[in-house]
Amino acid sequence: MSANEWQILGLTLRTAALSTLLIVPPALAIAWLLARYRWRGKSLVETLVALPLVMPPVATGLILLKLLGRRGPIGRVLDLDIIFTWRAVVAAMMVMSFPLLVRAARVAFEEVNPRFEQIARTLGASDARVFATITLPLAARGIVSGMLLAFARAIGEFGATILVAGNIPGRTQTLSLAIYHYVQLGRDDDAFRLLAYAVAIAFAAVWTAEAFLRRSART
Amino acid sequence: MLRLLLLLSIATNVAAAEIRVFAAASLSDALTEIAAAYEKKSGDHIVFNFASSSLLARQIELGAPADLFFSADEAKMDALQKRGLIDPRTRVSLLSNTLVIAGANITSPRDLIGRRVALAEPDSVPAGIYARTYLERIGLWRQIAPNVIPTENVRAALAALETGNVDAAIVYRTDVRSGRLQPAGGLKPAATFEIRDGPPISYPLAAVTRNPAARRFLTHLRSKTALDVFAKHGFLIR
Numbered sequence: 001m002s003a004n005e006w007q008i009l010g011l012t013l014r015t016a017a018l019s020t021l022l023i024v025p026p027a028l029a030i031a032w033l034l035a036r037y038r039w040r041g042k043s044l045v046e047t048l049v050a051l052p053l054v055m056p057p058v059a060t061g062l063i064l065l066k067l068l069g070r071r072g073p074i075g076r077v078l079d080l081d082i083i084f085t086w087r088a089v090v091a092a093m094m095v096m097s098f099p100l101l102v103r104a105a106r107v108a109f110e111e112v113n114p115r116f117e118q119i120a121r122t123l124g125a126s127d128a129r130v131f132a133t134i135t136l137p138l139a140a141r142g143i144v145s146g147m148l149l150a151f152a153r154a155i156g157e158f159g160a161t162i163l164v165a166g167n168i169p170g171r172t173q174t175l176s177l178a179i180y181h182y183v184q185l186g187r188d189d190d191a192f193r194l195l196a197y198a199v200a201i202a203f204a205a206v207w208t209a210e211a212f213l214r215r216s217a218r219t
Numbered sequence: 220m221l222r223l224l225l226l227l228s229i230a231t232n233v234a235a236a237e238i239r240v241f242a243a244a245s246l247s248d249a250l251t252e253i254a255a256a257y258e259k260k261s262g263d264h265i266v267f268n269f270a271s272s273s274l275l276a277r278q279i280e281l282g283a284p285a286d287l288f289f290s291a292d293e294a295k296m297d298a299l300q301k302r303g304l305i306d307p308r309t310r311v312s313l314l315s316n317t318l319v320i321a322g323a324n325i326t327s328p329r330d331l332i333g334r335r336v337a338l339a340e341p342d343s344v345p346a347g348i349y350a351r352t353y354l355e356r357i358g359l360w361r362q363i364a365p366n367v368i369p370t371e372n373v374r375a376a377l378a379a380l381e382t383g384n385v386d387a388a389i390v391y392r393t394d395v396r397s398g399r400l401q402p403a404g405g406l407k408p409a410a411t412f413e414i415r416d417g418p419p420i421s422y423p424l425a426a427v428t429r430n431p432a433a434r435r436f437l438t439h440l441r442s443k444t445a446l447d448v449f450a451k452h453g454f455l456i457r
Contacts, residue, residue, distance in 0.1 A: 070383045083384040084335070084368045166368050166379075167340075184274055185343050 009197060012174040015086060016154035019093035020147055023101055027150075028143065031105035032131075053099045057159025060095060064088075064164045088165040089172050093154035100153050104146020108139035145209040152205035156198070175201075236432030239284055241268045241275040243291035243422065244372040245316070245346065245391045249452040250289070253445050263432045271372035273343040279304055279427060286433035289424045289440075291316075291373075292345035296423040309437060310425040313446070315455040317420065318349055320412040321380055321395055322387030327412065328359055334386035337368045337376040345420075346373035350389040353417045391420075396453035421457070 001009075033039070034046060052060050068075045068082040068091060075082055082088050112135050120130045136143075158176040165172035167181055175198050182191035242250055247269040254265040268275065268285070276295040279285050280302065288305060290296045293312070299305045320328065322336075339347035347369065354360040370376040373390050380388040395411055426437055439445055446456050 065382070065384075081335075084379075166370065168367075168369060181340075184277060184340075186277055186280070 005193065005197075007170060008173060008175055008178045008194065011086070011089075011171075012155055012176075013201075015089045015174065016093055016151050019090045019097060019154045020101075020151045022090070023094050023098050023150065024147065027098055027101040027146075028105050031102045032109055032135075034102070035106045035109035049102050050099050052096050057096060057157070058163060061092060061160030061163030064091060064095065064160060068164065083164055084166045084168065084172065086165070086172055089161055089174060092160040092164050093157050096157050096160055097150035097153040101143075101146045101150040104149060105139065105143050108142025108146070109135065111142065112138040141212045141215060145212040148205045148209035148212070152202050152209075155201055155205075236263045236430070238263055238265045238286050238430065238433045238436050239268070240265055240287045240289065240433075240436070241270075241279060241283070241285040241427075242287075242289035243272045243275070243345065244269050244374045245291055245394055246289055246422070247374070249393070249449050249454065252452075253440070253448050256444075257436060257439055261432075261435070263436065265436065271339060271344040271346075273340075273345070274372075285427045286430045287424065287437055288427055289422065290345070291420070291422055292348065293421050293423055294348075295345070296425060299427075300425075305425040305427050306429075307425070309434070310423055311441060312421050312423045312457055313441065314422040314449055315420050315457050316391045316393055316422070316453075317455070318346075318353060318389055318414040318417045319392045319395055320387055320389050320414065321377070321410065322385075323410055325387055325410070325412045328354065328357060328414075330412075331359065331366075331387055332362045333366065335366050335368055335384075336363060337370055337379040337385040337388040338390075339373045339376055340369040340371065341367065344372055346376070346389075346391060349418050349420055353414060356418075389414075393453040422454075 030045065030049060034042065065083065066072050068088065070076070070081070070083070080087075082091065116134050116138070117130050120134050121127075125133070155174070156176055157174070158180070161172075161174060162177060162180070165177075167173055167177045169178075169181075173181065175194055179191050179194045179198065182188070182194065240250070240254075247267070250267065250269075254267070257263070258265055268278075268283075270278075272290040272292060272295045275285070275288065276290065276299055279288060279299060288296065288299065296305065296310065300307050300310065320331065322334070324330065338350045339345070341347035341351040351360060354363055368376075368379060368385050370379060373394060376385075376388040377390050377394050379385045392411075392413060424437065424440060426434055450456055
């Protein structure tokens with residue numbers, strides 16, 4: 001593997017890992033609310049959360065570009081450049097992989113038998129303690145599986161990323177963008193090598209995610 | 220059999236022919252205007268594919284359906300000619316252009332140092348290659364390269380400037396002249412620095428297929444009517 005390929009892979013894995021970690025708290029909170037409670041506007045939130053899964057990624061990218069750009073409502077407030085930097089890569093990955101984690105975590109929470117939680121509560125445990133010691137451990141496999149899927153989706157992100165992050169070698173060029181870049185340049189051999197890495201990573205992530213789910217089904 | 224062929228040829232002559240033109244993004248405004256008038260006159264239908272010349276050349280190599288190729292540099296056309304993908308007898312270098320640096324408070328190329336500069340991808344896209352060649356020659360490339368935002372094509376570089384996400388863009392003078400730099404971006408076409416000593420820019424045109432309607436349109440593109448439109452958009456006629 002060449003230094004350049006290491007660099008591309010390193011950037012991709014780092015940004016995807018950061019993206020996955022950053023979406024865990026909000027995704028779990030929303031998944032929990034969706035799984036356990038009924039509230040006004042619930043179906044609206046459900047739909048909004050799922051939108052990035054079905055919207056054209058490039059359309060999502062355009063929204064992000066307008067929001068995060070130097071003149072955008074968010075970009076103007078933050079005193080730092082997001083567009084065309086690695087931050088934009090992470091932002092695009094977060095938005096695009098968020099629905100996958102919410103869905104997986106919601107299913108995992110729904111599968112936790114509420115009786116265990118009730119028993120803990122009757123024994124005097126606070127809500128926070130019940131969540132931390134009963135619900136979360138029981139849902140952990142499903143959540144980890146969801147995190148792996150979100151991570152894999154983040155690695156594959158292209159449509160939104162190319163709009164908000166550009167395709168800057170060494171700075172915002174992730175695996176997917178680099179493949180596109182090489183194909184455009186006619187460097188098919190380089191593209192195929194990166195393709196092999198992409199397949200290997202995706203395969204490993206999905207395989208592990210499935211393995212987690214299988215084990216949780218057995219227990 | 221002969222009669223059938225004759226009938227077929229009459230039928231295809233009468234029916235409006237489709238002409239597929241692959242052209243550099245910088246030509247989009249001028250060509251669209253020329254084509255609109257030509258379609259009215261000839262009844263033929265012109266379908267454009269505007270993108271960076273590098274991407275278009277690549278698409279043609281892979282068998283994309285193009286009747287004409289209008290590139291923003293000779294290298295892309297040379298590559299296709301070497302592979303026998305264009306008809307060299309139809310090849311003609313029609314237009315030239317110059318580069319400008321667009322952006323607020325730019326009075327010399329040195330002002331680009333330390334600013335975010337959008338330019339077309341400098342390894343493959345003609346506008347980017349021209350810009351890099353120029354900056355290398357004046358010895359500024361090393362200082363500017365770390366802040367370069369490479370874009371898909373030259374119009375994307377201008378778009379990045381219009382949205383305010385970069386400080387400057389190196390584009391063709393025709394891109395700015397086409398009135399695409401909106402005053403909303405706080406910029407007027409006046410806020411450009413014209414690069415007078417840049418590398419020679421040449422737009423070659425050639426036929427990819429034998430489509431007779433496309434050949435007629437190619438001839439039209441060389442006519443005074445068409446060249447006047449190109450000149451109006453700021454292109455230099457060669």
